[in-house]
Amino acid sequence: xxxxxxxxxxxxxxxxxxxISLLMLGVFTSNGEAAGRTVTWLSIAVLIAxxxxxxxxxxxxxVFGGAFVSDGFTRFLKIVILIGAALTLLMTFDNFGRAKLxxxxxxxxxxxxxxxxxxxVSANDLIALYLGLELQSLALYVIAAFKRDDxxxxxxxxxxxxxxxxxxxxxxxxxxxxxxxxxxxxYATIAAAATxxxxxxNIGLTFGLVFVLVGLAFKVAAVPFxxxxxxxxxxxxxxxxxxxxxxxKIAAMAxxxxxxxxxxPGIAPQWQQIVIFLAIASMVLGSFxxxxxxxxxxxxxxxxxxxVGFALIGLAANNTEGxxxxxxxxxxxxxxxxxxxxxVLAMQRNGRNVESIxxxxxxxxxxxxxATILAVLMFSLAGIxxxxxxxxxxYVFLPAIKAGLYPxxxxxxxxxxxxxxxYLRVVKIMFFDETAxxxxxxxxxxxxxxxxxxxxxxxxxxxxxxxxxVDAATAAASVLVPAHP
Amino acid sequence: xxxxxxxxxxxxxxxASGASVILTKNPVHxxxxxxxxxxxxAGLFVLLxxxxxxxxxxxxxxxxxxxxxxxxxxxxxxxFAELKAGFIKxxxxxxxxxxxxxxxxxxxxxxKGLAVSPVMSPSSPVPAADSGITNTxxxxxxxxxxxxxxxxxxxxxxxxxxxxxIVLTLKHRKGVKRQSxxxxxARGPATGLEVVKVPSGGSVIxxxxxxxxxxx
Numbered sequence: 001x002x003x004x005x006x007x008x009x010x011x012x013x014x015x016x017x018x019x020i021s022l023l024m025l026g027v028f029t030s031n032g033e034a035a036g037r038t039v040t041w042l043s044i045a046v047l048i049a050x051x052x053x054x055x056x057x058x059x060x061x062x063v064f065g066g067a068f069v070s071d072g073f074t075r076f077l078k079i080v081i082l083i084g085a086a087l088t089l090l091m092t093f094d095n096f097g098r099a100k101l102x103x104x105x106x107x108x109x110x111x112x113x114x115x116x117x118x119x120x121v122s123a124n125d126l127i128a129l130y131l132g133l134e135l136q137s138l139a140l141y142v143i144a145a146f147k148r149d150d151x152x153x154x155x156x157x158x159x160x161x162x163x164x165x166x167x168x169x170x171x172x173x174x175x176x177x178x179x180x181x182x183x184x185x186x187y188a189t190i191a192a193a194a195t196x197x198x199x200x201x202n203i204g205l206t207f208g209l210v211f212v213l214v215g216l217a218f219k220v221a222a223v224p225f226x227x228x229x230x231x232x233x234x235x236x237x238x239x240x241x242x243x244x245x246x247x248x249k250i251a252a253m254a255x256x257x258x259x260x261x262x263x264x265p266g267i268a269p270q271w272q273q274i275v276i277f278l279a280i281a282s283m284v285l286g287s288f289x290x291x292x293x294x295x296x297x298x299x300x301x302x303x304x305x306x307x308v309g310f311a312l313i314g315l316a317a318n319n320t321e322g323x324x325x326x327x328x329x330x331x332x333x334x335x336x337x338x339x340x341x342x343x344v345l346a347m348q349r350n351g352r353n354v355e356s357i358x359x360x361x362x363x364x365x366x367x368x369x370x371a372t373i374l375a376v377l378m379f380s381l382a383g384i385x386x387x388x389x390x391x392x393x394x395y396v397f398l399p400a401i402k403a404g405l406y407p408x409x410x411x412x413x414x415x416x417x418x419x420x421x422x423y424l425r426v427v428k429i430m431f432f433d434e435t436a437x438x439x440x441x442x443x444x445x446x447x448x449x450x451x452x453x454x455x456x457x458x459x460x461x462x463x464x465x466x467x468x469x470v471d472a473a474t475a476a477a478s479v480l481v482p483a484h485p
Numbered sequence: 486x487x488x489x490x491x492x493x494x495x496x497x498x499x500x501a502s503g504a505s506v507i508l509t510k511n512p513v514h515x516x517x518x519x520x521x522x523x524x525x526x527a528g529l530f531v532l533l534x535x536x537x538x539x540x541x542x543x544x545x546x547x548x549x550x551x552x553x554x555x556x557x558x559x560x561x562x563x564x565f566a567e568l569k570a571g572f573i574k575x576x577x578x579x580x581x582x583x584x585x586x587x588x589x590x591x592x593x594x595x596x597k598g599l600a601v602s603p604v605m606s607p608s609s610p611v612p613a614a615d616s617g618i619t620n621t622x623x624x625x626x627x628x629x630x631x632x633x634x635x636x637x638x639x640x641x642x643x644x645x646x647x648x649x650x651i652v653l654t655l656k657h658r659k660g661v662k663r664q665s666x667x668x669x670x671a672r673g674p675a676t677g678l679e680v681v682k683v684p685s686g687g688s689v690i691x692x693x694x695x696x697x698x699x700x701x
Binding site: 065067105112115116132139145203207 | 633634635646649
């Protein structure tokens with residue numbers, strides 16, 4: 001093995017070595033809380049160093065016998081994942097500090113989960129896919145139950161673990177079928193096998209495809225494999241939920257994109273059907289089930305289910321613009337979700353967090369800045385132009401219409417109107433309802449994330465913000481070439 | 486001839502002990518039968534010239550997993566009758582769903598047949614019999630070179646599992662008195678002995694103990 005491999009995997013190496021060294025630092029420091037604080041700051045530094053290493057990469061290379069790929073597509077998604085992970089770590093200090101959860105293991109587990117995500121993004125082989133997915137999931141199960149004295153948090157961790165293990169089983173079953181009929185775990189060989197005409201109707205290939213997609217749908221929480229999402233989002237500590245809603249979704253969508261377009265372009269019509277169904281079901285359930293929610297974390301859980309549905313529209317289109325649309329959607333979704341969860345973290349009275357939507361009532365009179373930021377994010381999630389949320393939907397609907405998926409696009413537009421109802425209800429409660437007791441002023445770092453997210457959402461319409469993202473996403477998407485342009 | 490004899494011996498014993506695992510009433514006997522089943526499976530691997538897998542089966546499954554099972558069975562008071570009652574209660578639904586999926590899969594396979602791709606390469610990765618390379622060595626040669634990425638990835642997963650188990654279960658209890666051997670050894674006449682002058686007719690109240698608290 002020559003040393004050029006090390007340059008290709010430099011980001012992963014930095015992250016892995018960083019996580020292990022910080023683990024050692026934490027173990028051999030006696031003071032718990034101070035160690036937690038230091039290790040969290042150092043973890044953010046490691047994530048930034050990794051992002052810089054990702055930036056340094058160029059071109060497209062395959063290493064480890066084709067199992068690990070590094071190209072424009074992976075670099076784009078890795079940067080988004082690393083920024084998302086770093087911002088969620090920044091939001092943990094205040095909340096975990098008060099809950100006496102500021103232990104060094106948390107940032108280390110977040111680093112290892114992020115490493116898993118980078119491996120997922122770069123996976124070009126079924127075994128690499130599974131290893132990355134499992135590294136990420138296992139760390140996420142643990143941090144879901146991190147508040148171990150709390151029944152809800154333990155329940156969230158256990159539920160996530162059991163359903164996650166089930167989905168991993170499905171995925172492995174599918175992967176074994178794909179291996180059985182194509183004789184290889186490598187995407188390139190599977191793709192070569194799947195393009196042979198007589199293979200397009202091969203039943204083993206279809207089985208494998210279906211089971212792998214079921215496993216991945218569990219991970220992105222697409223309907224009908226979403227059941228765990230609301231409970232886990234509600235039960236896990238809020239900074240953990242903010243992490244769940246952001247980076248892991250991107251990594252799992254990246255897996256879906258590469259798996260469908262690089263490994264199985266030959267049977268595109270087969271997976272397109274499945275993706276269309278997942279998209280429609282997620283959008284419909286995401287918008288209707290959220291209406292009755294009173295807990296803001298549950299509301300955001302259903303919102304994330306709906307958003308996955310919208311992002312899947314771009315995948316269903318199966319063209320380069322569609323892939324670019326998914327990438328743009330993911331960037332905007334992460335920005336909005338992080339901002340929304342920062343707002344949830346800032347909802348605290350007398351040192352205690354509150355999570356009910358009615359607690360927001362009349363917020364505009366007690367804290368106008370907070371109310372304005374949350375209102376901007378809600379308008380954006382609802383898809384009101386000219387905010388970023390509108391453009392996110394624009395860039396996935398347009399390729400779908402181009403690909404002739406008219407019913408899917410119409411259902412998407414209708415459900416986004418339904419979804420607008422519950423987002424705007426939050427705005428109405430904040431601005432027009434009876435004033436409830438005000439919140440304590442938000443903590444500086446959390447407020448910074450809120451403000452940053454709102455600023456991004458508003459400024460997206462400007463060419464040097466939105467244009468940059470769109471150009472980068474289009475360049476990244478052009479790496480994956482679908483079979484039917 | 487001899488290998489066929491051993492094949493039948495191992496497989497009959499493996500099947501019989503496998504059946505005994507689920508048929509015996511006593512859970513300890515069940516675990517012991519499980520160990521027997523592992524040994525027979527290891528024997529089958531040896532017959533296939535896969536001696537590395539055979540060793541692994543004995544070391545990992547018999548040495549670690551089964552012993553763990555025995556610990557659980559013997560140390561935890563698990564009410565197996567109650568577990569079985571719960572199983573029987575949900576068995577109908579489980580059997581229905583499982584049966585439906587099975588029937589669907591069989592029907593599809595029966596209808597279309599499970600063909601294997603023409604590009605599939607059935608070339609055997611096992612080293613040739615006369616090359617003098619044992620399969621343990623052959624595995625070692627590719628595990629740390631061709632598959633090093635998977636190997637390290639799996640290592641990280643195990644690390645996460647370990648951190649997770651510690652984070653979720655280790656409790657730092659305060660006020661527990663533990664033996665501190667280094668403190669005991671370091672204790673000499675200067676620290677362990679104190680000469681006090683007792684006034685006649687009076688009493689001495691010993692000062693509070695200055696033992697170093699045992700480290701957590």
